[in-house]
Amino acid sequence: MIVELxxxxxxxIITLILAYGVRHYLFTITVLKLANKPRKARVTENSNExxxxxxxxxxxxxxxxxxxxxxLTLLTYPKNxxxxxxxxxxxxxxxxxxxxxxxxxxxxxxxxxxxxxxxGKGKASAMNAGLQRAIGEIILCFDADYYPQKDIVxxxxxxxVDPKVGAVQGRVVVLNEPQNIVTRLVALExxxxxxxxQEARDSLGLITQFGGTVGAFRHSVLEKIGGxxxxxLAEDTDLTFKVYLAGYKIRYKVDAECYEEAVDNWRAYWxxxxxxxxxxxxxxxxxxxxxxKSSNLNTKEKIDGLMILSVYFMPLLVFFSSLISILLLFxxxxxxxxxxxxxxxxxxxxxxxxxxxxxxxxxVYLDNRxxxxxxxxxxxxxxxxxxxxxxKALLDIMFNKTLRKKGLEPWYKTVHLGQxxxxxxx
Amino acid sequence: MVKLKKQSLQSHFIIKQRGRVVKIIxxxxxxxxxxxxxxxxxxxxxxxxxxxxxxxLITNLLFFSLIYYLKSRTxxxxxxxxxxxxxxxxxxxxxxxxxxxxxxxxxxxxxxISEILFPFSVSFFAVSFWSYGLTFLYDGKxxxxxxx
Numbered sequence: 001m002i003v004e005l006x007x008x009x010x011x012x013i014i015t016l017i018l019a020y021g022v023r024h025y026l027f028t029i030t031v032l033k034l035a036n037k038p039r040k041a042r043v044t045e046n047s048n049e050x051x052x053x054x055x056x057x058x059x060x061x062x063x064x065x066x067x068x069x070x071x072l073t074l075l076t077y078p079k080n081x082x083x084x085x086x087x088x089x090x091x092x093x094x095x096x097x098x099x100x101x102x103x104x105x106x107x108x109x110x111x112x113x114x115x116x117x118x119x120g121k122g123k124a125s126a127m128n129a130g131l132q133r134a135i136g137e138i139i140l141c142f143d144a145d146y147y148p149q150k151d152i153v154x155x156x157x158x159x160x161v162d163p164k165v166g167a168v169q170g171r172v173v174v175l176n177e178p179q180n181i182v183t184r185l186v187a188l189e190x191x192x193x194x195x196x197x198q199e200a201r202d203s204l205g206l207i208t209q210f211g212g213t214v215g216a217f218r219h220s221v222l223e224k225i226g227g228x229x230x231x232x233l234a235e236d237t238d239l240t241f242k243v244y245l246a247g248y249k250i251r252y253k254v255d256a257e258c259y260e261e262a263v264d265n266w267r268a269y270w271x272x273x274x275x276x277x278x279x280x281x282x283x284x285x286x287x288x289x290x291x292x293k294s295s296n297l298n299t300k301e302k303i304d305g306l307m308i309l310s311v312y313f314m315p316l317l318v319f320f321s322s323l324i325s326i327l328l329l330f331x332x333x334x335x336x337x338x339x340x341x342x343x344x345x346x347x348x349x350x351x352x353x354x355x356x357x358x359x360x361x362x363x364v365y366l367d368n369r370x371x372x373x374x375x376x377x378x379x380x381x382x383x384x385x386x387x388x389x390x391x392k393a394l395l396d397i398m399f400n401k402t403l404r405k406k407g408l409e410p411w412y413k414t415v416h417l418g419q420x421x422x423x424x425x426x
Numbered sequence: 427m428v429k430l431k432k433q434s435l436q437s438h439f440i441i442k443q444r445g446r447v448v449k450i451i452x453x454x455x456x457x458x459x460x461x462x463x464x465x466x467x468x469x470x471x472x473x474x475x476x477x478x479x480x481x482x483l484i485t486n487l488l489f490f491s492l493i494y495y496l497k498s499r500t501x502x503x504x505x506x507x508x509x510x511x512x513x514x515x516x517x518x519x520x521x522x523x524x525x526x527x528x529x530x531x532x533x534x535x536x537x538x539i540s541e542i543l544f545p546f547s548v549s550f551f552a553v554s555f556w557s558y559g560l561t562f563l564y565d566g567k568x569x570x571x572x573x574x
Contacts, residue, residue: 028492029492029495032495035495036495044465329542358488361492370564374561375554376553376554376555377554377557377558380553
């Protein structure tokens with residue numbers, strides 16, 4: 001009986017993993033085909049130049065905020081149609097002063113100071129405060145450690161010509177990639193996600209994810225869905241599904257690049273990923289049935305949506321399926337000698353930030369980086385590291401659910417030092 | 427004038443002939459590499475087991491379907507795959523040889539350990555080969571650079 005149960009569980013998990021493998025394979029092929037097609041030239045003289053509000057939530061970002069503000073002053077978008085709101089959210093360093101210095105010189109920059117009584121309650125809360133002040137038709141979000149291209153606003157705003165588009169996501173590229181092995185591996189994960197995954201999803205008409213930053217929203221849509229939810233850790237995934245469930249689409253612009261400072265040590269990586277995993281799992285429990293029932297989503301969007309929502313369960317499933325397969329090997333189950341071989345291949349397929357090695361490899365190839373892909377085999381370590389990360393996240397969620405803990409999530413922020421970057425000089 | 431025309435016609439003919447020869451050589455080489463790959467799969471089946479041969483076949487199909495779209499000559503892609511197959515075969519045989527030596531020295535429990543570790547090490551080999559192999563398929567132009 002136990003053996004039969006194990007066999008059933010094993011086959012079920014393998015089917016699920018195979019589905020993910022096939023999905024990523026299709027993504028990779030789609031992007032490869034797209035790369036061979038000539039790209040449409042961007043409309044340079046865009047008549048669609050709506051009023052844009054840029055929200056920059058900042059909590060103790062003195063080391064990086066100036067770099068972003070400096071770059072924002074260089075944006076090519078007409079300044080009379082631009083409004084930058086820096087939300088200085090209960091910072092106790094020089095963030096407010098630096099932002100204030102810029103707002104005194106540039107009319108289109110405004111600083112919203114929130115003291116510790118009102119602020120310090122998380123990024124979502126800070127974003128909502130900024131949203132109340134925003135008057136733009138389009139709302140853009142940038143994290144303080146980001147470094148946008150000068151024409152990023154034009155690129156992001158372009159897609160809003162279509163009234164069905166509720167949001168647009170740009171590409172995130174790691175700024176401090178050469179710093180050390182952690183930043184290099186994070187950069188590989190980002191390439192898999194943003195160069196292949198997101199572009200393929202956009203092209204196939206699936207669920208394009210809003211990544212929390214380097215994104216633009218239609219103000220009316222954001223108001224309609226109630227802005228950012230401060231009780232969710234992955235407010236980006238939450239917003240993604242809210243936008244789709246409200247009947248709008250999210251587009252992805254691979255050429256709208258913005259450079260971010262990635263975590264540079266395993267400890268920071270752990271904290272960041274636990275937060276992401278917990279947030280994603282929260283969203284799974286929140287949106288899973290809504291996605292299934294929604295009349296605004298078609299079948300392929302529903303399937304993709306469920307796969308996105310459950311992606312942080314995958315490292316656990318792959319891990320358990322490997323354990324079961326070893327157990328079945330000991331029990332001498334007849335099919336396992338063949339099936340066994342598929343487990344590690346699939347196990348490895350999910351190395352990195354849930355992008356299989358072939359997807360990351362093709363992403364790197366399409367970026368024409370000749371040596372970066374040599375580190376792909378090392379993604380197995382980040383994947384192994386993700387197993388306890390996801391385990392902790394799941395246990396935390398279950399623990400909180402059992403104790404019925406509710407309330408606002410505080411700022412779990414990654415420390416940005418403004419060090420080392422491969423693209424710009426400070 | 428007539429002499430010049432004759433010369434240009436001759437050079438055109440030579441280029442065309444040379445192109446045909448190159449095509450024939452490329453096709454022959456592709457056929458040879460495909461034969462090597464087939465032999466490798468058969469060797470996996472004969473010297474290892476059916477499971478390993480199946481994995482090799484799937485890996486070959488996966489790799490080929492992906493590199494098919496890359497901007498490089500087909501013969502280069504097939505050659506790379508043939509090298510990968512030969513290296514994979516040698517790696518697997520060497521692994522089996524080591525496993526048998528270890529089991530001879532440290533007892534039969536080593537057989538089980540090596541059996542569990544084998545698929546992992548083969549996967550690691552395949553992924554490493556894939557990532558290094560991509561280097562040879564670049565056209566070397568348009569390296570990604572930030573546009574700030």
